[in-house]
Amino acid sequence: MVKIPELFGSMVFDDATMKERLPKETYKALKKTIKDGEPLDINVANIVANAMKDWALELGATHYTHWFQPMTGITAEKHDSFINPTDDGKVIMEFSGKELIKGEPDASSFPSGGIRATFEARGYTAWDPTSYAFVKDQTLCIPTAFCSYTGEALDKKTPLLRSMERISDEAVRILRVLGDDETTRVVTTVGAEQEYFLIDKDLFDKRKDLIYTGRTLFGAKSPKGQELEDHYFGSLKPRVLAYMQDLDRELWKLGIYSKTRHNEVAPAQHEMAPIFTTTNLATDHNQLTMEVMKKVANKHNLVCLLHEKPFAGVNGSGKHNNWSISTNTGRNLLKPGKNPIENTEFLVFLAAIMKGVYEYQDLLRVSVASAGNDHRLGAHEAPPAIISMFIGDDLEAVVNAIIDGKDMVKNDVGNMELGVGVLPDFKKDTTDRNRTSPFAFTGNKFEFRSLGSSLNIACPNIMLNTIVAEELSQFADEVEPAQDKQSAVKALIRRVFREYKDIVFNGDNYSEEWVAEAKRRGLLNLRSMPIAMPHFIDEKNVALFNKHNVHTRREIFSRYEIQQEEYCRVLNIEALTMLDMARKDIFPAVSRYIHELTDTCNAKKMLSTALICDAEIDLIDKLSRLLNCFYQKINVLETKVNSAREINDVAQRALYYGEEVLSAMNELRVVGDEMEVSVSSQYWPYPSYGELLYGVR
Ligand code: ADP
Ligand code: MG
Numbered sequence: 037m038v039k040i041p042e043l044f045g046s047m048v049f050d051d052a053t054m055k056e057r058l059p060k061e062t063y064k065a066l067k068k069t070i071k072d073g074e075p076l077d078i079n080v081a082n083i084v085a086n087a088m089k090d091w092a093l094e095l096g097a098t099h100y101t102h103w104f105q106p107m108t109g110i111t112a113e114k115h116d117s118f119i120n121p122t123d124d125g126k127v128i129m130e131f132s133g134k135e136l137i138k139g140e141p142d143a144s145s146f147p148s149g150g151i152r153a154t155f156e157a158r159g160y161t162a163w164d165p166t167s168y169a170f171v172k173d174q175t176l177c178i179p180t181a182f183c184s185y186t187g188e189a190l191d192k193k194t195p196l197l198r199s200m201e202r203i204s205d206e207a208v209r210i211l212r213v214l215g216d217d218e219t220t221r222v223v224t225t226v227g228a229e230q231e232y233f234l235i236d237k238d239l240f241d242k243r244k245d246l247i248y249t250g251r252t253l254f255g256a257k258s259p260k261g262q263e264l265e266d267h268y269f270g271s272l273k274p275r276v277l278a279y280m281q282d283l284d285r286e287l288w289k290l291g292i293y294s295k296t297r298h299n300e301v302a303p304a305q306h307e308m309a310p311i312f313t314t315t316n317l318a319t320d321h322n323q324l325t326m327e328v329m330k331k332v333a334n335k336h337n338l339v340c341l342l343h344e345k346p347f348a349g350v351n352g353s354g355k356h357n358n359w360s361i362s363t364n365t366g367r368n369l370l371k372p373g374k375n376p377i378e379n380t381e382f383l384v385f386l387a388a389i390m391k392g393v394y395e396y397q398d399l400l401r402v403s404v405a406s407a408g409n410d411h412r413l414g415a416h417e418a419p420p421a422i423i424s425m426f427i428g429d430d431l432e433a434v435v436n437a438i439i440d441g442k443d444m445v446k447n448d449v450g451n452m453e454l455g456v457g458v459l460p461d462f463k464k465d466t467t468d469r470n471r472t473s474p475f476a477f478t479g480n481k482f483e484f485r486s487l488g489s490s491l492n493i494a495c496p497n498i499m500l501n502t503i504v505a506e507e508l509s510q511f512a513d514e515v516e517p518a519q520d521k522q523s524a525v526k527a528l529i530r531r532v533f534r535e536y537k538d539i540v541f542n543g544d545n546y547s548e549e550w551v552a553e554a555k556r557r558g559l560l561n562l563r564s565m566p567i568a569m570p571h572f573i574d575e576k577n578v579a580l581f582n583k584h585n586v587h588t589r590r591e592i593f594s595r596y597e598i599q600q601e602e603y604c605r606v607l608n609i610e611a612l613t614m615l616d617m618a619r620k621d622i623f624p625a626v627s628r629y630i631h632e633l634t635d636t637c638n639a640k641k642m643l644s645t646a647l648i649c650d651a652e653i654d655l656i657d658k659l660s661r662l663l664n665c666f667y668q669k670i671n672v673l674e675t676k677v678n679s680a681r682e683i684n685d686v687a688q689r690a691l692y693y694g695e696e697v698l699s700a701m702n703e704l705r706v707v708g709d710e711m712e713v714s715v716s717s718q719y720w721p722y723p724s725y726g727e728l729l730y731g732v733r
Contacts, residue, residue, distance in 0.1 A: 275732050
């Protein structure tokens with residue numbers, strides 16, 4: 037039996053492996069480049085590449101690939117084998133520093149939103165030495181960034197790394213003002229909790245909608261849904277447990293800190309939470325996690341669904357992005373400590389986040405916008421489309437006291453006195469009660485809860501890092517020149533709290549009152565992806581990304597276009613799948629069932645005219661009407677899909693899909709589901725919700 041500590045990271049060329057396998061000088065040189073973010077010397081790269089190859093060969097690898105994250109959420113890889121011909125007609129296994137540092141995938145089929153088309157046909161991939169190489173599927177995977185030859189980012193990693201640099205620089209500036217001379221770097225950390233559904237593969241294979249779109253497009257509710265809430269944290273069924281054990285092992289081998297596993301609220305829904313790590317590693321790990329989840333499921337004759345809303349009527353799946361900031365001296369900057377009111381460092385970062393979330397609500401909303409996630413946000417199962425932040429009652433009392441100047445009041449014996457009774461017993465656990473907030477302070481981190489389960493977490497983290505970097509840079513500009521820096525910082529914190537507190541909401545985000553209240557406060561409510569996305573290219577947002585060199589204007593516009601194209605494509609596939617199911621399977625099935633009922637009636641009448649056929653006739657009548665209606669809705673949907681495709685402007689097209697096509701789909705579904713309830717299960721062409729949701733035991 038392999039021990040877990042030995043298993044952990046066994047497929048990763050991590051620090052310990054590097055130390056063990058690289059000559060001391062090379063190891064040092066590599067570490068220095070990683071630390072300083074400098075380009076790697078080719079001589080160093082050659083030695084690293086060779087050691088990496090030998091290590092990978094021992095683990096059975098035959099190929100290598102530059103593993104990257106193109107602008108559509110998935111990861112991409114093109115495998116090259118290590119073989120090189122020798123003079124005697126044989127081969128040797130080789131891997132050079134050049135091949136390690138840079139790759140040139142034939143990337144013409146990756147979306148670039150016009151970036152490559154105009155300038156350079158090719159893009160290149162460059163090793164990100166801050167993320168370790170690993171072996172998967174007998175292939176050495178080298179985490180890389182993907183750029184065009186004009187230096188524009190064609191992926192998600194490049195802007196993420198840029199945003200991490202920015203927040204680090206600006207945070208260090210503020211720390212200097214506060215008298216911290218030790219910290220030289222600041223990193224953001226992320227722990228991404230991942231929700232997913234597990235269903236039986238044999239059942240999955242019988243549903244075109246799941247196969248083509250990852251979600252059910254038809255399906256009447258099962259008699260039992262999630263109303264008993266008996267699934268959440270319930271005991272794990274043997275097949276699920278076997279899957280989770282296998283999953284953990286595979287993740288551990290890849291150095292992924294899978295920590296917690298449990299059932300979620302909906303039947304067949306589960307969650308995995310890892311221990312947090314630096315943001316770019318967490319992003320790579322989450323991409324890998326999603327891939328491994330699917331692969332391991334296959335081995336168990338299961339299918340892992342990562343779609344945001346696989347089933348109507350029960351909760352969909354999200355991803356909680358736990359995010360914090362810490363110094364290279366090991367301090368978590370979002371830790372309020374025992375007495376937050378006197379913790380200026382914490383308060384400054386809280387203020388920066390508060391102002392940032394207020395001013396860039398639109399960007400945070402945009403960062404989680406997708407066709408799948410539109411089914412969740414605001415559907416009373418996930419945070420609403422309105423972005424606000426939860427800080428808990430204790431912290432709100434602190435913020436209010438500061439706004440009111442009560443933190444400055446001294447009592448008779450000269451101690452600072454606060455006009456509230458909560459301190460100094462500031463408790464972490466009082467902050468995690470509200471599960472409805474999109475962005476909640478949970479003791480020593482913020483939990484961004486609006487993410488959909490299939491999202492690449494790079495996007496929201498790029499936004500968070502950049503937004504907070506911007507606010508910190510404004511703060512630093514203001515207080516650096518001040519004579520009395522401490523007082524200047526305090527005045528700034530107070531002003532920011534006063535001006536931006538409207539973004540704080542500790543109540544029930546699912547309630548109708550909040551929608552009205554948010555409107556009064558002037559907060560945005562960007563209800564769907566096509567409504568949210570145009571804000572991405574607002575001048576203030578373009579200026580933000582330009583200022584911090586996170587995105588060029590062209591990069592933003594290309595991403596804006598790619599995401600909307602993607603949205604239209606998803607809806608188009610869904611609509612076509614529905615039409616196919618409706619015409620080829622559902623209509624004929626209902627028609628056959630009506631035929632059987634008619635046959636039964638006729639047979640009865642032949643036997644004796646006294647026999648009653650009322651039930652059959654009633655059902656025939658009902659189903660005939662529904663089928664007629666179904667047929668009309670099929671035609672409406674078809675007309676709308678055809679109209680959608682003719683709209684040239686991508687933003688307009690996305691809006692049309694989101695409003696017209698989606699509502700036609702919903703209407704068709706309602707009729708289909710109504711028929712399912714009245715049709716014999718022997719005739720219904722697909723496994724039911726009941727079978728899908730309760731099929732794994
Ligand atoms: P909670 O009970 O508040 O949900 P947990 O300890 O269960 O807190 O953590 C939930 C998730 O948050 C885990 O994935 C964990 O790794 C992550 N997390 C904890 N601390 C941090 C941090 N400083 N930065 C980022 N993520 C964190
Ligand atoms: Mg949590």
